[in-house]
Amino acid sequence: MSLNRRFKEDFTTTTVVLMSIAIVINIVGGQLVSMLKLPIFLDSIGTVLVGLLAGPWAGGLTGLLTNLIWGMISSPVAAAFSPVAMAIGIAAGLCAKYGLFKTWWLAMISGVIITVFNAIVAVPIRLYMFGGITGSGADFITSYMLALGKDLFGSVVISVFTANLIDKVITAVLAWGIVKALPLRTTTRLPRAKNVVSA
Amino acid sequence: MAPNKTTATLFIDKDSWLQRLHPLTKLSYILLTGVAAYGGPSSLLYICLLLFCNAVITASGGLLKDTAKALLRVILPLLLFMIPIHSFLFPGNRTVLLEFHGMIVYQEGLLFAISTLTKLTVVLIASFLFVFSTHPADLITALSHTCRSPSLAYLLGSPLLLLASMRERIETIQAAQRARGLDVDGNMFRRFLSLAPLLLPLVLGAIVEVEQRSIALEVRGFKSTSIKTSLRKLSDSALQRFCRWLMLAIAAVVLLLHGLG
Numbered sequence: 001m002s003l004n005r006r007f008k009e010d011f012t013t014t015t016v017v018l019m020s021i022a023i024v025i026n027i028v029g030g031q032l033v034s035m036l037k038l039p040i041f042l043d044s045i046g047t048v049l050v051g052l053l054a055g056p057w058a059g060g061l062t063g064l065l066t067n068l069i070w071g072m073i074s075s076p077v078a079a080a081f082s083p084v085a086m087a088i089g090i091a092a093g094l095c096a097k098y099g100l101f102k103t104w105w106l107a108m109i110s111g112v113i114i115t116v117f118n119a120i121v122a123v124p125i126r127l128y129m130f131g132g133i134t135g136s137g138a139d140f141i142t143s144y145m146l147a148l149g150k151d152l153f154g155s156v157v158i159s160v161f162t163a164n165l166i167d168k169v170i171t172a173v174l175a176w177g178i179v180k181a182l183p184l185r186t187t188t189r190l191p192r193a194k195n196v197v198s199a
Numbered sequence: 200m201a202p203n204k205t206t207a208t209l210f211i212d213k214d215s216w217l218q219r220l221h222p223l224t225k226l227s228y229i230l231l232t233g234v235a236a237y238g239g240p241s242s243l244l245y246i247c248l249l250l251f252c253n254a255v256i257t258a259s260g261g262l263l264k265d266t267a268k269a270l271l272r273v274i275l276p277l278l279l280f281m282i283p284i285h286s287f288l289f290p291g292n293r294t295v296l297l298e299f300h301g302m303i304v305y306q307e308g309l310l311f312a313i314s315t316l317t318k319l320t321v322v323l324i325a326s327f328l329f330v331f332s333t334h335p336a337d338l339i340t341a342l343s344h345t346c347r348s349p350s351l352a353y354l355l356g357s358p359l360l361l362l363a364s365m366r367e368r369i370e371t372i373q374a375a376q377r378a379r380g381l382d383v384d385g386n387m388f389r390r391f392l393s394l395a396p397l398l399l400p401l402v403l404g405a406i407v408e409v410e411q412r413s414i415a416l417e418v419r420g421f422k423s424t425s426i427k428t429s430l431r432k433l434s435d436s437a438l439q440r441f442c443r444w445l446m447l448a449i450a451a452v453v454l455l456l457h458g459l460g
């Protein structure tokens with residue numbers, strides 16, 4: 001019962017509904033990007049939004065569940081990276097808590113911080129589970145770095161960082177813009193929106 | 200906007216003993232397999248033994264063909280990248296295995312790639328077993344019974360219902376913005392600029408709806424603590440409960456040994 005009680009205090013019904021919609025936005029965001037043929041993922045915009053509007057724990061849970069659901073509807077490989085998505089949500093929530101989402105250029109800095117968190121969690125998973133290679137475009141960077149004589153760890157760190165930097169900065173700025181554009185009657189219902197809005 | 204369509208998961212409707220197992224039993228099995236593959240001895244023979252065990256279980260559930268197909272789709276791109284990259288460039292490469300027009304295939308890298316791939320295959324088979332044989336409704340029922348949390352069940356279940364209508368909405372928004380002259384086929388910079396007018400209406404519309412949805416849930420007693428009856432009945436037995444604990448205990452022991460060794 002204690003888990004239930006803690007859950008109830010942290011997560012109001014509004015937050016829970018926001019999280020479920022954010023999960024859908026995460027999954028659909030990837031579809032939008034492939035429609036526009038852009039070289040980014042945009043699969044964590046919902047996670048970052050929940051981090052901004054409802055705090056780090058709600059953001060982390062949103063990321064985790066997004067990848068678990070992804071694992072059920074497309075491929076279990078996504079589920080292996082669920083801790084990474086969780087780190088993104090927590091990082092975004094923490095950045096917002098410390099006022100790093102007040103302006104668009106602060107949001108860009110938050111994007112870089114999120115990329116660092118992302119790399120800290122993603123690199124071990126890539127290294128130990130996948131041997132550094134995941135069958136994606138980032139593998140070209142990894143192999144280029146290996147060819148230059150870097151060790152596997154360094155190569156994976158560089159490829160994860162470069163492949164995610166632009167994506168996470170764009171995600172952070174878009175999330176900032178979305179929260180700014182929300183009507184007051186919605187933001188007053190969400191506990192942490194004032195971290196972003198009252199600039 | 201009635202979410203009457205459900206997004207299909209990878210679930211395959213068959214009536215086998217795997218389908219009838221309790222979802223939590225299968226989840227503990229994935230955990231055990233993962234720990235056994237990555238925390239156990241690293242000899243190739245041991246991994247192949249695990250692989251064989253998993254294949255036998257899959258075959259007995261009648262899912263061998265589907266699993267093999269899905270596995271191929273995931274493993275093949277990995278294989279195409281991993282084998283060449285590691286056998287040419289793996290940092291620990293010493294022993295030359297093959298030389299062909301200046302391209303040198305090394306033994307260490309090749310072995311590393313093969314062992315990573317087989318470990319991954321073992322875990323993937325176990326996860327595919329779970330995904331193929333578990334109806335999402337069963338998983339949600341099992342979780343809401345064990346955690347007693349309606350929120351968690353809602354968070355896992357509602358996205359599957361919402362996805363289809365959200366996908367439709369994207370197409371509507373895209374059509375509307377193109378009619379206003381939005382360029383979705385221009386150069387890269389233009390396409391980046393058209394991201395905001397597509398994404399903002401979608402996300403803003405969805406977030407504004409949150410209030411309505413949460414009121415609708417509250418009115419239906421979403422957070423009530425009384426035990427709700429479920430339409431789906433999950434079969435669980437004392438044996439299965441025992442097996443679950445046993446699998447978790449073995450996984451813990453393997454992890455402990457791995458940590459000490």
